[in-house]
Amino acid sequence: MKLRKKLIMSVIICALLLPALPLNTYAVSLDKMVPRELAQKAAASVIINAVGEGDTKSWNKQTRIGVVEDVYDPSGQLVAYRVNFQGSGGQAEGYSLISAFADEEPVLMWTENKALDEEEAESVALSQIQSQNRSLVAPKIEESKLVWYGGIKLAVEVESNTGDEVAVDDTMKAYSLTELKTEETNESYPEPTYNESNRAKWKQFDSIVLSVASDDVNGENPWHGVTSENPQSWETNYKRIDKSYIEGVKSLKQWDYESGQASGCSPTAGSNIVMWFAKQYPSLNPTGDPRSIALELRKTMNTYQDSEGTGLTNYLNIPSGLQQYMREHGVPTAYAKNISLAIYSEYGDRIDDGTPVLQSYWDQSHYGNHTVTVVGYKEYVRNVLESNSKYLVVKNNWTSEPGDYYVKWGTWNTNVMTYVYVKGN
Structure with missing residues (x-):
């Protein structure tokens, strides 16, 4: 990519x-x-x-x-x-x-x-390639770039390791490159x-x-604890690294579903969890559009807007909203729970089980009061009398933060973990 x-x-x-x-x-x-x-x-x-x-x-x-x-x-x-x-x-x-x-x-x-979300467009492109390609080779992105076809036609062009080339526009409609380029009289x-x-x-x-911005997230070991940089570039004197990561978790970004009205961090992050379970339970994703899931979660979580248009959700409504949505969409034995003041090992246990979770913060030094999707962890283990350095790997739902971010453990006042499981699995 x-x-x-x-x-x-x-x-x-x-x-x-x-x-x-x-x-x-x-x-x-x-x-x-x-x-x-x-x-x-x-x-x-x-x-x-x-x-x-x-x-x-x-x-x-x-x-x-x-x-x-x-x-x-x-x-x-x-x-x-x-x-x-x-x-x-x-x-x-x-x-x-x-x-x-x-x-x-x-x-x-x-x-x-x-807004054209590249990560979402790349996911749509890979799904399109996989549905059309009969090869047993799993498609992966070799190159991804933004292409302007004139006027307001902007798309993400994706070339995969299978040789397929697909473009996805801002409506998340996928086209073959041949189809798009033949519409243009002059490609240059x-x-x-x-x-x-x-x-x-x-x-x-x-x-x-x-x-x-003072809260830039691209530097090494920032004061606020959130960075796109691998902590290995500054962590030293450790004996080993304990880590785990879940591949393939969606990363929907917030958007204004109405003018000046944001979708909200909790339902947007929650849609990533629903999409994860939709791999096993397709009824959870009836439209194929994660945004429709987020909008329904806004209702089940009772998300509302503040005076600036920011979506706000009571943390107690996050698990009940997820559980209600999943049960109403064909998974009657779905359960969602909160763990207040969750400890590091509780996140690790869920990640090791292969299930992403949500983390909601109060007064996190960079995110403030916010909800993100946790997809991994990394711990730098030192000698008994020395402190370990612990990080969660998260997908944030701000458009300014694509990809994965490391959040240093403890850089918040309070945190709550929300996890989902299906009874009988």
Whole structure:
């Protein structure tokens, strides 16, 4: 799978509308292609202007600039960057498509609520390949990239180890690459000619100040305990590593199911658990869309919205909501339980049994009050008189955090584990 840069940026807004300053006040020098940092600033301008003009229902000064990803045309040429927007609750709040060319109009398109989740799209692509491929070889992703077909047609192209190539759009519809490319009259994006006016816009965007969020999750051994980096790069003087990991757990991300209304962390994370059991009990996934599961879990968990549109769930309703959903969808012997103040070994026992669980935090140093999906653990075991270092491996439901994250044990005030089992199994 193609590695993606996972950097969250917060926008420091000194003025809500971009100032019209003369060209010679800028030090930035533009080549033919635009650097990623400048693309981030162009994306920030979308939020700044929308908030300043009151032309938005979703964005505010807390909206963050999220993951920046390369976007290619069908011929494989880099033509743009997609810059995600993330709300204060971690939910997807749309994205902007920013040109990679200095001579082109900087902002190609943007949307407040729509988001193309690469992890979900890759899962759909693999399912499509598996259903069409009669080979006994299990499909795995060899390459994954974002491709723009013009207009608003953006898709994730996946090439598997079986040689199959599939594209999945933002509606999670899968296409063969041949089918998509034959719709285009020209697969190669035309390179723009020199344009002084557009270059002036790029130079104007350079005045926007971006700062790395203090809770960045890409460094080694961060103070808040959450990182995408393997702890092995800083853990030392250990005798062995005890670890376990569950492959194939879904990682649905939060989204705004209505304008400014986030799906909520608990039902979104809960859908990953339901999807796991749906492998054995297909009735749990009647529509094939994990988002429909999350929306039903919102009801069974009694999730509600705060004044900022963040989904809130009482932790006591998480197991009852999961159990109700599963029993109403063909698994009458399903049970879900909470373990308050769960200890490390209780997570380890469930992971060793091959079942993902939920972890809900109060005052976790990075996540705050939040629910994530636990899929593994890693413990650095030392001598008897020395402390072990313990980590849970989680899938977060914020669009800014794709992939797996390590959460250092104890970096919270309180935690509750929610687990599901089916009696008789």
